Amino acid sequence: xxxxxxxxxxxTIRTAVPLALAALGELLVERTGLINIGLEGxxxxxxxxxxxxxSSHGVALGFMSAMAAGLIVGLLxxxxxxxxxxxxxxxxxxxxxxxxxxxxxxxRAVYGSSGVALSIPTSAALPxxxxxxxxxxxxxxxxxxxxxxxxxxxxxxxxWWLARTHAGLALRAIGDRPDAAEAAGIAVDRARAxxxxxxxxxxxxxxxxxxxAQAGTFAEGMSAGRGFIAIAIVALxxxxxxxxxxxALLFGAASALQFAFQAMGWNAxxxxxxxxxxxxxxxxxxxxxxxxxxxxxxxxxLEPRR
Amino acid sequence: xKRGTRAPAxxxxxxxxxxxxxxxxxxxxxxxxxxxxxxxxxxxxxxLAALWRGSLGSWYAFTSATLVxxxxxxxxxxxxxxxxxxxxxxxxxxxxxxAGAAAGAAVALSLGSLPAAIVVVLALIASAVGxxxxxxxxxxxxxxxxxLEVISTIMLNxxxxxxxxxxVRGPLQEPTHVYPxxxxxxxxxxxxxxxxxxxxxxxxxxxxxxxxxxxxxxRRTAAGFRLIAAGESPSAASSAGGIDVMxxxxxxxxxxxxxxxxxxGVEVLGVTFALYENISPGYGYAAIAVALLARLDPWxxxxxxxxxxxxxxxxxxxxxxxxxPSTLVTVIxxxxxxxxxxxxxxxxxxxxxxxxxxxxxx
Numbered sequence: 001x002x003x004x005x006x007x008x009x010x011x012t013i014r015t016a017v018p019l020a021l022a023a024l025g026e027l028l029v030e031r032t033g034l035i036n037i038g039l040e041g042x043x044x045x046x047x048x049x050x051x052x053x054x055s056s057h058g059v060a061l062g063f064m065s066a067m068a069a070g071l072i073v074g075l076l077x078x079x080x081x082x083x084x085x086x087x088x089x090x091x092x093x094x095x096x097x098x099x100x101x102x103x104x105x106x107x108r109a110v111y112g113s114s115g116v117a118l119s120i121p122t123s124a125a126l127p128x129x130x131x132x133x134x135x136x137x138x139x140x141x142x143x144x145x146x147x148x149x150x151x152x153x154x155x156x157x158x159x160w161w162l163a164r165t166h167a168g169l170a171l172r173a174i175g176d177r178p179d180a181a182e183a184a185g186i187a188v189d190r191a192r193a194x195x196x197x198x199x200x201x202x203x204x205x206x207x208x209x210x211x212x213a214q215a216g217t218f219a220e221g222m223s224a225g226r227g228f229i230a231i232a233i234v235a236l237x238x239x240x241x242x243x244x245x246x247x248a249l250l251f252g253a254a255s256a257l258q259f260a261f262q263a264m265g266w267n268a269x270x271x272x273x274x275x276x277x278x279x280x281x282x283x284x285x286x287x288x289x290x291x292x293x294x295x296x297x298x299x300x301x302l303e304p305r306r
Numbered sequence: 307x308k309r310g311t312r313a314p315a316x317x318x319x320x321x322x323x324x325x326x327x328x329x330x331x332x333x334x335x336x337x338x339x340x341x342x343x344x345x346x347x348x349x350x351x352x353x354l355a356a357l358w359r360g361s362l363g364s365w366y367a368f369t370s371a372t373l374v375x376x377x378x379x380x381x382x383x384x385x386x387x388x389x390x391x392x393x394x395x396x397x398x399x400x401x402x403x404x405a406g407a408a409a410g411a412a413v414a415l416s417l418g419s420l421p422a423a424i425v426v427v428l429a430l431i432a433s434a435v436g437x438x439x440x441x442x443x444x445x446x447x448x449x450x451x452x453x454l455e456v457i458s459t460i461m462l463n464x465x466x467x468x469x470x471x472x473x474v475r476g477p478l479q480e481p482t483h484v485y486p487x488x489x490x491x492x493x494x495x496x497x498x499x500x501x502x503x504x505x506x507x508x509x510x511x512x513x514x515x516x517x518x519x520x521x522x523x524x525r526r527t528a529a530g531f532r533l534i535a536a537g538e539s540p541s542a543a544s545s546a547g548g549i550d551v552m553x554x555x556x557x558x559x560x561x562x563x564x565x566x567x568x569x570x571g572v573e574v575l576g577v578t579f580a581l582y583e584n585i586s587p588g589y590g591y592a593a594i595a596v597a598l599l600a601r602l603d604p605w606x607x608x609x610x611x612x613x614x615x616x617x618x619x620x621x622x623x624x625x626x627x628x629x630x631p632s633t634l635v636t637v638i639x640x641x642x643x644x645x646x647x648x649x650x651x652x653x654x655x656x657x658x659x660x661x662x663x664x665x666x667x668x
Contacts, residue, residue, distance in 0.1 A: 037456060080644060086651035089395055089456055090598070094643035097591060101636025108631035109346050220633075228460050271472035278461040278468075282443075285458065286451040299454070 008253075008260045009140035013148060014214060016245075016252030018043070018206040020151045022230035023237065023244045024158060025202030028195045030234055031162070032188075033175045033297035037092025038077050040227025041099030042200045045069035046207025048103040051120065051218040054211070059123050063147070063208045070204020071197060073099060078193045085302050096227070104220045123147065123213040145213040147205070151245070158241040171195065175295030178303060203227065225278060232281040235288040239295065247284070254280050328609065331599065334645070335617065338638055343630065353628045360623020361616035370504035371622070374577060376615030378403070378589040380513040381569035383596035383607040384520050389562035391524065391602045392555050393537035398444060398459025399566040400590025401466035402437035406567025408470055409436025411574045411581035412478060414491045422494035429495070430512075430571045437567015438560045440466060445559040449552055455559070463590070471583050478581055487582035497576040507576035513611075516565065520604035533558055566590060587618070588636070595639040598646045614639070 022043055029036050036042075049069025054062030073095055080086040123145040131142035162168040173181040174188050182188045206226065211218055229251060236250070237243030258273035336354070343353040361372050382399040389396035396402075410433030417425045444462055447453035471486070473479075478488040497507040524530035535543040536554040543549040569589065578585055596614050600606035617635055624630040 035454075076644075080648055080651075084648050084651045085654075086644075086647040090594075090643065090647050093397055093456070093594065094640045094647070097594075097636055097643070098640030101633050101638075101640055104633030105342075105346065105631045105637060108633065225460065225464050228457050231457055232461075269472050269476060271468040271475075274471075275465045275468040278464045281461050282447060282453070282458055285453040286447055 004260055004264060006140060008256050009137060011256035011260075012249060012252035013140055013144060014252070015255045016248040017144075017148050017151055017213075018209045019226060019230050019233060019251055020155070020245050020248035021147075021209065022203050022206040022227060023233040023248055024151075024154055024241060025199035025206075026230055027234050027237070027239060027241060027244050028158070028171065029192075029199040030239060030298055031171050031175045031295055032192045032195045033178055033295055033300065034081065034088055034192060034196065035092070035231065035299045036074075036077055036196060036199055037089055037228070037231070038073055038095030038099075039092070039199065039203045039230060040223055040225065041092075041096035042070040042073040042203030043207040043210070043227050043230075044096075044099045044103055044221070044223040045073050046204030047211045047218055047222055048107060048207070049204060050208035050211040051107075054120050059121055059212055062120075062212045063123075063205065066208025066211070067201045067204045070200040070202070070207065072200075073203070074197045074200020077200070078196050081302070082189055082192050082196065085304065087301070088299070100221060107218065107220060120211070120216060122216045145209075147209050147213055150205075155241045155245045162241065172295075175297055178297050203230075206230070229277055229281050232285050232288075235294070236284040238288070250284075251277060251280060331642075332613070335613070335638060335642070338641055339634070342634055342637060346630070346634075348628060348630050353624050353630050356623040356627040356630075357617075357620035359620075359627070361620035366504050367619065367623075369500075369506040371619035372612065372616040373503070373506050373510060374615075375618045376611045377507075377509045377513045377576070378569040378573050378586070379592060379596050379611035379614050379618075380517055380607060381572065382566050382589050382593035383600065383611045384517050384604045385562040385565035385569070386593045386597035387600060387602045387604055387607055388520060388524070388533065388558055388565075390597060391537045392533045392558035393540065394448075394555050394559045394562065395456045396441065396444075396459055396559060396562050397456050397594065398441065398462050398563070398590070399569075399593045400586060400588065401459065401463035402440045402563040402566035403570040403573070403586050403590050404463075404466040404470050405440035405570065406433035406437035407570030407574045407585050408473055408478070408581055409433050409439075409567065410571030411488050411491065414495050414575060415478070415489055418492060418495075422492075425495050426497065426575060429575060430568060433571020433574070434564040434568045437570065438564035440567065441559050441563020445556050445563075448559070449556050467583070470581065470585075474582055480580075485582075488580045491575065491579045495575065496579060497572065505577070509572035509576040512568075512572065514608065516568075517604045517608050524604065566593075591636075592618070592639055595643050598643050 022039055026036060026039050046066040046069050050062040050066035053065030076095055077091060080091040081088045125143050126146050126149075127143040128149075132138050134142070162172065170181065170186045171191060173184070174186060174191055178188050207223060210222060215222065233244055233247040233251060236247035237245070255277050257276070258270075261268070261273070339357065340350050340354060343350045360367055362368055382403060385399050385402070386396060410429045413432040414425060414429040417428060420428075440462060441459075444453075444455050444458040447458050448455045474486045474488055480487060480489045497509050500506045500508060500510065524534065532543070532547075532549045532554050535547050535549055536551045540551045544551045570585070573585060574581060592614055596607060596610045599613075600610040617638065621632040621635040624634070625632040
């Protein structure tokens with residue numbers, strides 16, 4: 001059994017990490033009442049940013065430039081939605097489209113049109129002494145690239161921050177009653193902008209993870225809907241950091257099933273497995289409704305500027 | 307969409323105003339393209355020359371490239387426009403187009419024994435039903451569970467892509483099982499070409515007719531009024547107007563899917579003559595820009611679809627002749643959408659204090 005379980009666990013974590021990163025960022029954004037559909041664009045921009053950074057200065061700078069690329073998408077979202085009060089859904093969709101076009105164009109312009117198979121340095125696994133030696137779960141959970149450990153640390157930290165700090169309380173207040181928060185002296189627009197920047201940076205990191213810790217290359221459109229899946233995961237995780245990580249793991253497990261099935265010799269059209277994450281997203285969104293309380297102002301048109 | 311609320315002295319609907327606006331948009335697009343070419347280090351003059359050659363530079367380019375691409379853009383554009391007007395953010399025209407293309411191809415390939423004209427009609431109906439069926443999934447999730455249709459339709463776009471990938475390698479694959487595509491549809495079942503216009507086919511007339519009818523329905527009929535009212539202010543529509551908002555939006559969602567599906571059927575019967583994976587170069591996404599730039603008006607969609615048809619055609623020529631990545635068009639489309647929503651938002655801010663509740667006031 002170990003020969004099936006261990007790769008299954010490893011594949012689960014591998015798929016879950018970028019989803020969890022993106023979803024944790026989007027979680028903070030949604031807690032302020034916004035939905036950034038442009039998260040998909042931030043992930044894709046991050047993937048391309050990682051490629052640019054890593055090919056000149058190595059893996060660490062790859063992650064930095066991935067974050068920077070995600071921040072750019074976040075900044076654009078802030079300019080249009082928070083500052084100009086443009087429709088957030090349309091803006092987010094346009095930013096995703098912009099990211100697809102811009103990364104595709106730059107990639108073809110810089111690296112050649114036919115998409116040469118680039119091979120770039122990747123982030124090596126960093127086994128944690130002791131834990132990595134545990135049977136079955138050790139290698140899957142604790143012999144991972146450092147970015148995975150960031151998720152392990154970030155989720156509880158965010159949970160604590162949201163529940164136990166004044167800033168976290170303010171953030172939650174904005175999502176539920178932006179007008180009341182404003183009246184209570186909270187700088188709503190500034191907090192929203194910071195949340196979007198945080199979400200953009202984590203989205204960029206998620207894209208960087210795809211390139212630097214997994215694929216080892218860039219492909220046009222390689223985010224493949226992960227931004228939208230991450231948004232579904234936020235709802236599935238009931239807008240809590242720990243729930244979000246659980247949701248990401250569930251998605252990772254569902255996607256990893258195809259490897260397990262293949263290992264067990266099951267036979268089904270491979271397209272079925274490819275479609276599973278998207279179908280699961282639909283099921284998750286349908287199932288998450290009603291049993292959970294979203295931030296009250298989520299997705300509503302922003303109040304007019306004063 | 308703010309008809310009646312503006313001071314009549316502005317005459318925003320006047321032909322001169324429309325033309326001035328259209329000229330401005332074209333200039334903005336050419337300017338943006340030139341800027342992007344310059345930023346990318348490409349020769350601006352030869353790039354723009356290729357854009358012209360590929361789109362309007364010759365009768366052949368205009369009919370066989372620009373108009374042929376404008377057809378699916380009109381159909382998907384009007385599909386997005388009516389959905390957005392009803393407050394349904396259907397981003398799934400791409401998946402609905404694919405579902406329609408698959409259904410249309412399946413019918414056209416399996417009913418070879420019937421008279422050709424009947425097969426064409428049945429295939430087109432099947433494509434509309436296929437698109438509506440694909441949209442119905444998202445419409446159901448929206449009405450039953452309140453699932454945000456933006457996300458569900460995008461997820462369904464990916465599922466449709468994988469489903470077509472399966473079909474052309476499985477049940478619908480051509481008999482030799484070498485290529486990932488369906489058999490070629492017999493010539494008798496092709497949409498007739500328009501004489502003297504190269505590859506241009508009669509789907510153009512269908513698309514034009516649908517745009518005209520849709521615009522008329524929105525402007526002049528009770529159903530159109532209900533649709534717009536449900537989109538602009540759902541609460542007022544249901545309380546003061548006695549409109550069944552959920553039924554109206556769901557029906558609009560299905561019609562929107564049917565039109566996008568029809569685009570797929572028309573594409574299969576008029577252009578590709580077979581089903582394969584890359585049957586659409588993103589018409590369903592470009593449709594969002596087409597619809598928003600047309601301010602969600604089906605009549606104006608005709609013009610913006612022509613514009614984007616020309617842009618897509620010209621981008622193909624730029625890639626061939628000047629080595630400019632054709633994905634540049636996606637950047638321009640995205641920039642246009644952003645410009646439209648930003649202008650709308652800023653104008654709203656500076657105008658009356660009545661806060662528009664419509665999700666899109668483009």
